[in-house]
Amino acid sequence: MPTTKPNPKFAEELSKLNKKLNFMSVINSSANGKSLFSVKDNLCVKGFESRAGSKILSGYIPPFNATAVQRMLDSGYEFVGKTVMDEFGFGSFGTNTDIVAKNPFDETRVAGGSSSGAAVATAVIKNHVAIAESTGGSISNPASFCGVVGFTPTYGTISRYGLIDYANSLDKVGVMGRRAADIRAAFDRIKGADNYDSTCSDSKISSTPTKKLMIIEQLMKGIDSKVLSSFDLLLSKMQGMGYKVEHASLDIIDKAIPAYYIISMAEASTNLAKYDGYKYGEQGKDFTKKYNDFFCDARSSFGIEAKRRIVLGTFVRSASVKDKYYIKALKFRTALTSKLSSILKDSFLISPTMPTVAPKIDEAAGLSLIKAYSMDSLTIPPNLSGLPHISFPCGYANGMPIGAQLISSHFNDYALLDFVESWEKSFKYEFKYNL
Amino acid sequence: MxxxxxxxxxxxxxxxxxxxxxxxxxxxxxxxxxxxxxxxxxxxxxxxxxxxxxxxxxxxxxxxxxxxxxxxxxxxxxxxxxxxxxxxxxxxxxxxxxxxxxxxxxxxxxxxxxxxxxxxxxxxxxxxxxxxxxxxxxxxxxxxxxxxxxxxxxxxxxxxxxxxxxxxxxxxxxxLKVDLNISLSKARVEVKNVTGIRNLVDAANYEIKRQTELTSKGKEVVQETRSYNEAEVRTESxxxxxxxxxxxxxxxxxxxxxxLPSSNAKVVLASKVAREYSRKYGAKEKTILELIQFDRESYALMDHAKDKAEMQKIIAVIELLKKYESTGIGNEKFEELLEIAKSGAQINAELIKKVKSGQRVETSSVNLQSIDKEITTMIKNHKELLKEYEKNPKAFNFIVGEVAAKLKANPRDVAIRLRAVLEKGFKD
Incomplete structure (x- = not known):
């Protein structure tokens, strides 16, 4: 647990910086800078507005804490605030919401997504870890863009109770920090079985090392040259440290993106079905309307990306095409997981985290949908297969951080933290702010 | 249909x-x-x-x-x-x-x-x-x-x-909430959300009648979903x-x-039990079923039966318990009641109450042998009645009444014994 002397002016300084970088939607004014943790806006914190970046949940103040939040509080960490995100986690740049976080290295650039605020908070606050969540890369991506460490554990090791769902079979609560050791400390406190989440277990987390780093050829297409040269530098350093770098070919990995979007949208469209404007969040006003009309009115508050995913998700699970899309994608997930697991038996998978450095905010807005969805090509495979992965800074290009991503086999999460801890002995991360 | x-x-x-x-x-x-x-x-x-x-x-x-x-x-x-x-x-x-x-x-x-x-x-x-x-x-x-x-x-x-x-x-x-699918010909009609058994039977009857009438008039039954209107006892589109x-x-x-959890709980199918007991003990299947269909206690009590005669007694006692709405008697008290019944004493509400509350019950010394003995004496003394008993139930009841009164026994028990004695063929 990172500790230091309390700073009475901390909340004030935090608010000031937040005005500049837009990374928190709620600040706990009593926080004083000592062993802090922030919480992604899609995790419930009792008594604090939790709206998963969506207008439709404005005013939703959960009557309970998410299990991860409760366990952090019970361990003596102090809640500092809710971090902003793409609406319900739908995005790669943090731009699909009303509060767009800015990259601390360059305010004209995005912070990544969907855990945009969590990555910025980690990049600007010293004694802090961020509790975030990843469905298809929402921890790795912003961690890479903002130059912090982002850890996504094996599916089912941290309880999802209190997580406002995006796609339940893919959603994983995880941790961001400035050092792997900080992440390990938080992870040890929040992991483990929970009476409120049937998919979370007490499986033993191992720390089996390997000196083999595997690169999947198909994933190395379309990567920016600056990112590539930084990644190559990392590889040669690793080879110097006794690691062997090998290449493997895995044709089917190209289908990971469509399979991911089909499953995640199918589940998301059912999760978003509940927002009907009369029990919590934004309240409908005209109760004289017929239910269908009332319901449609309430749902006009969804952003465009949420609406798109509801429509597509509803389509892919409809009776006439379900086998062609939803069921096929589920089968693909099983096949991919088995292929990846066999590669991971005696090696780590390694790649850059993102194909580029953080794009400019207006560039990101101008990307076609296909290009935007393809930004996640490197982070989707481990997320789809529920494999633990970690993104860590491995270099800088023109002042912007570049991240590498390491993947291990199910429940071998500690091996990833061990790897990054040893990396940190020879590589110093850069931070522009140190609140 | x-x-x-x-x-x-x-x-x-x-x-x-x-x-x-x-x-x-x-x-x-x-x-x-x-x-x-x-x-x-x-x-x-x-x-x-x-x-x-x-x-x-x-x-x-x-x-x-x-x-x-x-x-x-x-x-x-x-x-x-x-x-x-x-x-x-x-x-x-x-x-x-x-x-x-x-x-x-x-x-x-x-x-x-x-x-x-x-x-x-x-x-x-x-x-x-x-x-x-x-x-x-x-x-x-x-x-x-x-x-x-x-x-x-x-x-x-x-x-x-x-x-x-x-x-x-x-x-x-x-x-109970039921969706009822009913078709007399090709078209399937679904009556949704019928609550309770009476409504279900009424809804089914209404549909049978409605569909029969349509068909007999040469009209087609539309395949559709209907609801049941309880107040008007009819289904509506x-x-x-x-x-x-x-x-x-x-x-x-x-x-x-x-x-799926495995279970060692005993599977009880009341109708099967009734059939079995009826075969084994000669009691009426319907009578047994009525007693045990929704009554775990009666089912457990029938487990006491060792033979035909005892089963008859048990059934009689259970019927009495039901008549006097005296459920939850428990094994031990039931045994006691059964013994009293066997002794020939009449079981009534008061007696059940006494047994249930654990009071001592003085039973007369009446037993089956003494009933049989008295019956024999009666028949000997009233040979002319014996000839008519099959045609004339009054004669039968007369002997039962006399014996019961004399011994202060349960008339039902006397009747059972008298019939047994007569059916065996009374020998002088």
Missing amino acids: KIGLEVHVALPTKSKLFCACSTDATEPNSSICPICMGFPGSKPMLNRAALDYASNVSRTLGCMPAQMVSFVRKVYFYPDLPKSYQITQLQEPVGVDGSVEISSKKVKIRRIQLEEDPAKIIRESGYTLMDFNRSGIPLLEIVTEPDIASEEELREFLGELRSILYYVGINIEKE SREKESDEEYGFIFEPDLTSYK
Whole structure:
């Protein structure tokens, strides 16, 4: 647990910086800078507005804490605030919401997504870890863009109770920090079985090392040259440290993106079905309307990306095409997981985290949908297969951080933290702010 | 005629299917929580007691034992459904391919599934109220094949099913909700949401009559969904097309797969027991069935029988207990009562009360031998009556009365003995 002397002016300084970088939607004014943790806006914190970046949940103040939040509080960490995100986690740049976080290295650039605020908070606050969540890369991506460490554990090791769902079979609560050791400390406190989440277990987390780093050829297409040269530098350093770098070919990995979007949208469209404007969040006003009309009115508050995913998700699970899309994608997930697991038996998978450095905010807005969805090509495979992965800074290009991503086999999460801890002995991360 | 049913039964668990809320709250919206209200962030946790009940029903109905059970989301939009999807079952239900035996046939059970009840909608004039106490109550849906072919079969099936559920610990007197599929010719008519057994039989009869009339007039029966109007005892078109249903089922990703719990609980099929006892002890099958169909205690008491005569006594005592509404007597007290009955003493409300409260009961020394002895004496003295007893029940009753009065014995017992003596053929 990172500790230091309390700073009475901390909340004030935090608010000031937040005005500049837009990374928190709620600040706990009593926080004083000592062993802090922030919480992604899609995790419930009792008594604090939790709206998963969506207008439709404005005013939703959960009557309970998410299990991860409760366990952090019970361990003596102090809640500092809710971090902003793409609406319900739908995005790669943090731009699909009303509060767009800015990259601390360059305010004209995005912070990544969907855990945009969590990555910025980690990049600007010293004694802090961020509790975030990843469905298809929402921890790795912003961690890479903002130059912090982002850890996504094996599916089912941290309880999802209190997580406002995006796609339940893919959603994983995880941790961001400035050092792997900080992440390990938080992870040890929040992991483990929970009476409120049937998919979370007490499986033993191992720390089996390997000196083999595997690169999947198909994933190395379309990567920016600056990112590539930084990644190559990392590889040669690793080879110097006794690691062997090998290449493997895995044709089917190209289908990971469509399979991911089909499953995640199918589940998301059912999760978003509940927002009907009369029990919590934004309240409908005209109760004289017929239910269908009332319901449609309430749902006009969804952003465009949420609406798109509801429509597509509803389509892919409809009776006439379900086998062609939803069921096929589920089968693909099983096949991919088995292929990846066999590669991971005696090696780590390694790649850059993102194909580029953080794009400019207006560039990101101008990307076609296909290009935007393809930004996640490197982070989707481990997320789809529920494999633990970690993104860590491995270099800088023109002042912007570049991240590498390491993947291990199910429940071998500690091996990833061990790897990054040893990396940190020879590589110093850069931070522009140190609140 | 083909009738198929989808029977929805509320399971008597203490808490709801996916949360710890109590199932027996009365004050509206007093037994609710973030889970059964579907609040963002909440997740369901399966109540294993509901799975136990479901497993027992599945076993009793002779379903193929399910390896694993899993759940799906059935998505539709209605204000009574807090998550806008119902957690139910599709590919791996609790049971498939079972049956219920009635006197004329086996009614096949297609599937049994576990699901959550939606909230209750209370419609008032000009506004609607919602009570979420019911949201998340565990329901068991039992789907039959369209094997029921008459009102009699329908009644018998329902009695049999109710009895089976009763012995699993589920009383469906009040909570029975049924979708009725009924077709006399080609077109299948579905009458949705009929509550209670009487309404169900009435709705079926109405449909039989309506469809018969249409057919006899040469008109076609429209394939449609109808609802039942209880006040007017008739079904009405709901103006919905069946084919419009699109639920977009997906696997429920918040739950895992569950092994169906195995159970050693005894399977009791009351009608089978009645048949067996009738064969073994010569008592009337119908009488036994009536006594035990919804009465676990009577069933247990009949276990005491060692022979035909004792079974008759037991049945007589159980009937008396029922007559005097004196249930819950327990084994020991029942034995005592049975002994008193065997001694020939008359059992009445007062005596039952005494035995129940543990008071000593002075029984006369009347026993079967003394009854037989007195009967013999009576017959010897009234040979002329004996000749007429078959034609003249008065003669029979006269002897019973005399003997009972003399010995202060139970006239019923005397009658039983007298008949036995006469049937054996009285020898001078």
